Amino acid sequence: MPLNLPEGKRLAVNIGPDFDAHSAWHGAFGRNTPSYLSRGEFDAEVGVPRLLAVFDKYDIQATFFTPTHTMATFPARFESILxxxxxxxxxxxxxxxxxxxxxxxxxxxxxxxxxQHEKYVGKRPRGFRSPAWDFSDATFDILESWGFDYDSSLMGRDFQAYVPHRVEIDLENGNTFRNPVNLIEMPVSWYLDDFPHLEFIPGINHGPFTIDQLVKDWTTQFDYAYENEPGGVFCLTVHPGTIGRAHHIVAFEKFIQHIVNHDGVWLTSLENVRDTWAD
Structure with a gap:
């Protein structure tokens, strides 16, 4: 179902930095050595300021998906985002x-x-993104119980917001879609994420992909969405410690310039996009 975007807007675009800092190395990879923690520190102390400068230059309102560990560990840098x-x-x-x-x-x-959101942000979050981009059998129920308005973790569409459904698995007779979840999904894609393509983690992720090739792929996807998915949403996931590297941020800004040169693009937060959903 297309979003009811503001008059004159053809495509919503959200840039969603995952501000993981130390927490990704703790939680996702179990890496706690000084080397990995320094990469998390770069995320906060170098990547975030560089991203904020680009966002300010192009008047972009982003959505920072932030583990509460990051809020507590880097409070001053987190406050700069607020x-x-x-x-x-x-x-x-x-x-x-x-x-x-x-x-x-x-x-x-x-x-x-x-x-912790109430402590550091002053209010509850409206949106959720799974740190692993995956759910347990309990996650939908937990999100509903806390009243989340939207999620941005799933991949059932590429450029259209949608209502996710629970799935009953039956390997012999086919799966059945059951009751819808009471929130709106803003879909993500591993193809629209900088981290898996650009980061090197010994024994896990053998990147790096070149930033020029990645931005070329992003541009192709954006152009397709702009031409073929009116009323849609283009969700790009970046990580300050990844996209904030010098050669990455230069290429990223060129991609932003390509986006803003298209009439009818709405670069905004996902909560603003969610508010245009018409039941």
């Missing part, structure tokens, strides 16, 4: 791997995260 007026959405406590959690632990961590 002062710039960007949306803060939920991204777990410490970038935990949600499918590996039992339901009680998942609920406990969500309660902690909501409390």
């Amino acid at each position: 002062e710039a007026g960007h949306e803060i959405a939920a991204h777990g406590c410490y970038h935990e791997n949600i499918p590996s959690l039992d339901p009680d632990e998942e609920r406990r961590l969500m309660e902690i995260a909501i409390g």
Whole structure:
């Protein structure tokens, strides 16, 4: 179902930085050595200022998906994001791997995260992005119980917001789509994410892909969405410590220039996009 975008707007575009800092290395990779922590520090102290400067230059309101561990570890840098007026959405406590959690632990961590949002942001988050871009069997129920308005973790569409459904698995007779979830999905894609293509993690991720090729792919996807998905949403995921590298941020700004040179593009937060959904 197309979004009811503001008059004159053809395509919503959201840039959603995952401000993971130390937490991704703790939660996603179990890496706690000084080398990996320094990469998280770069994320906060170098990547975030560079991203904020680009956003300010082009008057972009982004959505920073931020683990609460990051808020507590880098409070001054996190405050600079708030002062710039960007949306803060939920991204777990410490970038935990949600499918590996039992339901009680998942609920406990969500309660902690909501409390930390209230402490550091001053309000509950409206949106959620799974740190692992995956759910457990309990996640939909947990998100509904906390009243989230939207999620941005799933991949059932590429450029259209949609209502996700629970799926009952039956390997012999086919799966069945059951009751819809009471939130709106803003879809993501591994093809629209900088981290897996540009980061090197010994033994895990053998990148790097060249930034020029990646931006070329992003440009192709944006152009397709602009021409063929009116009323849609283009969600790009970046990581300050990745896209903030000098050669990356230069190429990223050129991509932003390509976007803003198209009439009818609405570069905004996902909560603003969510508010245009018409039931």
